[in-house]
Ligand SMILES: Cc1cc2nc3c(=O)[nH]c(=O)nc-3n(C[C@H](O)[C@H](O)[C@H](O)COP(=O)(O)OP(=O)(O)OC[C@H]3O[C@@H](n4cnc5c(N)ncnc54)[C@H](O)[C@@H]3O)c2cc1C
């Protein structure tokens with residue numbers, strides 16, 4: 284089984300969010316980048332498939348050279364080969380077109396992406412790829428089992444979950460549940476050494492343009508200080524919620 | 532050119548989020564001098580959306596659509612948008628609509644703008660404000676595509692009441708087969724889901740153990756609220772995973788979020804930031820949640836929550 288894991292390279296959640304170039308670009312200065320958490324769950328799930336069911340794992344990123352350490356980390360965790368499509372990931376449409384074109388030339392049985400990336404929260408790349416290639420797609424995926432070319436998956440829905448069955452090839456938007464945090468692997472020395480020998484191929488982008496553009500970023504207004512209400516005066520809290528905030 | 536909005540239903544009734552979508556679609560149509568059309572799937576009674584300006588609804592009825600299927604549902608919306616020449620499509624931010632949106636975008640060659648919180652500030656190029664970086668920033672994003680799909684953030688626009696008379700039209704669709712089959716569904720019944728709730732009462736490790744959740748449930752009942760929890764609470768199995776909110780859990784965009792015994796870690800806040808009003812109840816005045824909240828009570832949850840519940844019951848009686 285050939286697995287492709289889509290890896291988005293994102294600022295760690297605790298990063299300070301600032302903008303440069305007249306508020307049109309995210310300020311990367313001093314920011315720690317990580318594998319998008321949803322993709323890390325997916326990569327770990329892929330590792331289990333590899334260990335138990337004889338699969339090969341490629342990882343792919345659309346990005347510039349700064350995402351190479353993130354791809355190396357994916358190799359150190361256990362992926363076999365990394366591919367970087369050498370282009371600025373300007374929007375979800377552009378990224379999805381690039382990955383879809385790549386998959387057209389290099390078919391996979393299973394394509395794992397995250398339900399969303401935590402930077403721009405697009406929640407669209409895997410769905411667009413599925414749409415462009417007419418491959419079955421399940422997102423918010425919290426469980427994935429594959430047996431004899433058949434897939435069984437859980438999808439989180441509002442207020443519960445749904446169990447689905449399908450066949451390969453399939454593309455998923457994964458999240459926590461595929462594996463748990465305690466299952467995530469921190470690359471060890473051996474993994475890191477091996478990763479240096481593994482292929483990290485750079486390919487030039489296919490000829491597509493983004494279909495959106497960011498005019499400007501804004502930061503929220505500084506928050507007003509919290510209004511504290513004494514625990515002996517809860518009528519006041521109800522009054523504020525009713526008359527001031529108008530949410531009761 | 533027209534605006535199309537897909538209005539979701541559950542158990543044959545329009546979901547509340549549908550009223551906000553209808554309001555947005557009508558205002559958008561006004562701005563662009565066009566008209567707004569709604570589409571529903573297997574929803575017998577659509578009359579209520581006429582209170583929010585929609586005067587035409589396409590009703591799709593088909594047994595093959597009894598269970599949600601993103602591909603088939605996106606086919607339905609795509610066929611309606613083509614038939615009625617709709618170049619703007621407004622969708623909710625429910626998990627189903629977020630699932631079908633990119634499939635629809637690929638099919639009709641549209642730009643998909645999600646997490647939208649405003650009407651366009653400019654029509655040429657079409658520019659809307661969206662949240663980004665898990666609500667730590669906003670992005671004004673534009674698109675020059677002919678077709679644009681707008682994913683509206685829950686509770687970001689509000690309701691615009693405008694009663695009109697509604698014409699209903701049966702809409703026939705051609706459906707392909709899907710390879711994906713729903714084997715089973717587990718849904719908490721009788722409770723309000725976090726996605727549909729106006730008010731969410733959420734509790735954390737400060738509640739000490741699952742046996743104390745009756746306090747949280749009682750308060751939620753009084754408020755007609757959904758219950759939610761922090762990640763450690765679901766990790767320890769005190770509450771079901773479907774209640775876990777935050778960066779790795781469900782996003783919450785509700786009118787009122789009440790956090791009880793939750794410290795306010797950044798990963799928790801990332802998921803609930805776009806809620807309008809946040810109230811924190813915590814016995815530690817230094818808890819980071821106080822920096823993110825609008826109203827706060829410093830106190831022991833075991834005393835404050837039952838007291839607040841009693842006061843709210845009185846309030847409900849006076850206001851009913
Ligand atoms: C990658 C990653 C992703 C994460 N994703 C999420 C996520 O999606 N959602 C999430 O919630 N967390 C997430 N976390 C965990 C997060 O960092 C915090 O650990 C977690 O939110 C803390 O939960 P808590 O507030 O319930 O518990 P604690 O931090 O233990 O806080 C308990 C609070 O209760 C208060 N308290 C104690 N007793 C009382 C009392 N009697 N009355 C009133 N208050 C009381 C305390 O003062 C304290 O503030 C994530 C962490 C990581 C690293």
Ligand SMILES: Nc1ncnc2c1ncn2[C@@H]1O[C@H](COP(=O)(O)O)[C@@H](O)[C@H]1O
Pocket residue numbers: 288289290291292319321322343344345346372375378395396397398399400401403404405406407408409
């Ligand atoms: N630049 C990228 N390169 C590779 N995969 C990506 C990229 N951006 C997004 N993805 C994948 O698509 C998923 C959803 O991202 P998004 O649509 O941006 O929210 C991520 O979790 C990744 O798996």
